[in-house]
Amino acid sequence: MARIYKRGKKWAYVAYAGKDPITGKDKQKTKSGFLTKKDAQLAASLFEREFHKGEYIQPSKMLFSEVYNDWLRHYSQDAKESSLRARKIALKHILNEFGQLPIQRITKKAYQDTIDQLSTKFSYNYVSSINTSANMVFEYASQFKLIKDIPTKDIKIPKPKVTVSDLEKDQFIHEKFLEKEELVEFLTHTDNEGLEGDLLVFTMLAYTGMRIGELIALKWQDIDFENHTLRIYKTYYNPTNNKVKYKLLTPKTESSIRTITIDPLLIDLLLKHKEEQNLIKTDNPFYMDNNFIFATNEGYPKTIKHVSIRMNRILKKTSIEKHVTPHSFRHTHTSLLIEANVHIKEIQERLGHSDINTTMDIYAHMTKNFKKEASSKFSSLMKELSYKINPTNSDDKDDE
The missing domain is CATH 1.10.443.10 (Intergrase catalytic core)
Structure with missing residues (x-):
């Protein structure tokens, strides 16, 4: 049970946070700065609920680049060389943006903004590849409880606006x-x-x-x-x-x-x-x-x-x-x-x-081509009957 106490003019709590895996001693989670006793109690209850469900994530200063390097080491053990090379190329854009930022501080909004920006430079398929690769790193971080929320989840990749050339897809x-x-x-x-x-x-x-x-x-x-x-x-x-x-x-x-x-x-x-x-x-x-x-x-x-x-x-x-x-x-x-x-x-x-x-x-x-061809062949086949039904629409007008 967390202990609630007053610290100066504000309130704080201290709660049990398990044992240190190295020393074996009890660890405590302390947080202060709450305006009211009730705020501190609610925060303490939330922490205890997360801790007992195994959902609590310890604060970490681990950089995205450090997590990436660790993920890459594991990924490269089984991945084909061509796949490894493709992931490295895709992730260089994410490293440029978030490499020196603690991975816990990368928000969904910041990540979506980055994807939006990349979408103005690269094709939809390439940005999708970047997002898929980044998601693998964040999933890895989540698996080892380095982050609570995965910023790549449910991200929207902007689709390019339809242009005249897109409307000519058949030609493409x-x-x-x-x-x-x-x-x-x-x-x-x-x-x-x-x-x-x-x-x-x-x-x-x-x-x-x-x-x-x-x-x-x-x-x-x-x-x-x-x-x-x-x-x-x-x-x-x-x-x-x-x-x-x-x-x-x-x-x-x-x-x-x-x-x-x-x-x-x-x-x-x-x-x-x-x-x-x-x-x-x-x-x-x-x-x-x-x-x-x-x-x-x-x-x-x-x-x-x-x-x-x-x-x-x-x-x-x-x-x-x-x-x-x-x-x-x-x-x-x-x-x-x-x-x-x-x-x-x-x-x-x-x-x-x-x-x-x-x-x-x-x-x-x-x-589509076959349908046009079928229509043409049908018209040719039925030409004689069509003429009998409506001679004025016949192709034989020029013979008049």
């Missing part, structure tokens, strides 16, 4: 992938004017929907030539683009681990590529043979930058004016699967999607 989605005719043009130029390995790389991307990192990480043992299947379970990581300093990482999500069926065309191209690669290995005694399919003449896996440069070289020879990236072939594959009436769930599994927002965007775009 359209720019994400190549139409079938555009893909044919690109691969035809690749076949005729591409450099060594280009045709296999870009046909593989377009015919499988693989991520570029998954493609580069492929090894020959991942191909089942007899059953025409491909096993995807790793990704290439190389932020510096140094051909030697690469890493092979497991995918970010379990859904990314998958086995897919591949086209006979790819099997033929792979077999031809294997023969050519074996000749290179024979001619180069210093070849670093780690069994990579898409390897340089030295045996190291090709970099993502290398693939991008090769792709842009071919694009310049085509009439395609879209801003295409290696990832565009993944969206292209999605659109072709939709056009082939493959079920959306099968598409999700083939692409290894945990989040199918992009798939659904392309699906909506393609469906």
Whole structure:
């Protein structure tokens, strides 16, 4: 039971606060400055209720940066290197704002103001990533009773105002992938004017929907030539683009681990590529043979930058004016699967999607096109009947 007493002209309380884990002696919580005895009693009761429920948080001067460093040490034990790097990049903005502030003094209002400010500089998705990363640190602090309230909880991330360009979303989605005719043009130029390995790389991307990192990480043992299947379970990581300093990482999500069926065309191209690669290995005694399919003449896996440069070289020879990236072939594959009436769930599994927002965007775009095409075909089919019903609206007016 707390003791209430007068301290000068004001009131105070002293209450039991458990035992010191080091000395084993009883600890006390003392607080003064209350104008009335009743105020001190209410505050003491509130403290005792929190203490007995395990909700009381000891005052701490621990800085946000100190908690962050402790969290980072634990997080890095299990996190993939790519995820760790992404969290560090996102959290630098929060560290700049709150790093030297005691974590207990970071209020929800101050944090919301920071998120609002960041939203004026960066995209909605990036600010969401910053908030998710910061939330991990504050959750960690809460777990170890360093803070009582988590300022990231129920934070509102401002969504960008709708602009004219947003209203042209169909065009934006359209720019994400190549139409079938555009893909044919690109691969035809690749076949005729591409450099060594280009045709296999870009046909593989377009015919499988693989991520570029998954493609580069492929090894020959991942191909089942007899059953025409491909096993995807790793990704290439190389932020510096140094051909030697690469890493092979497991995918970010379990859904990314998958086995897919591949086209006979790819099997033929792979077999031809294997023969050519074996000749290179024979001619180069210093070849670093780690069994990579898409390897340089030295045996190291090709970099993502290398693939991008090769792709842009071919694009310049085509009439395609879209801003295409290696990832565009993944969206292209999605659109072709939709056009082939493959079920959306099968598409999700083939692409290894945990989040199918992009798939659904392309699906909506393609469906809209199909609806227009269906309407056009129906009108053409019913043209004769339409003329009989209302000849004045016929397209044959010009024959009059």
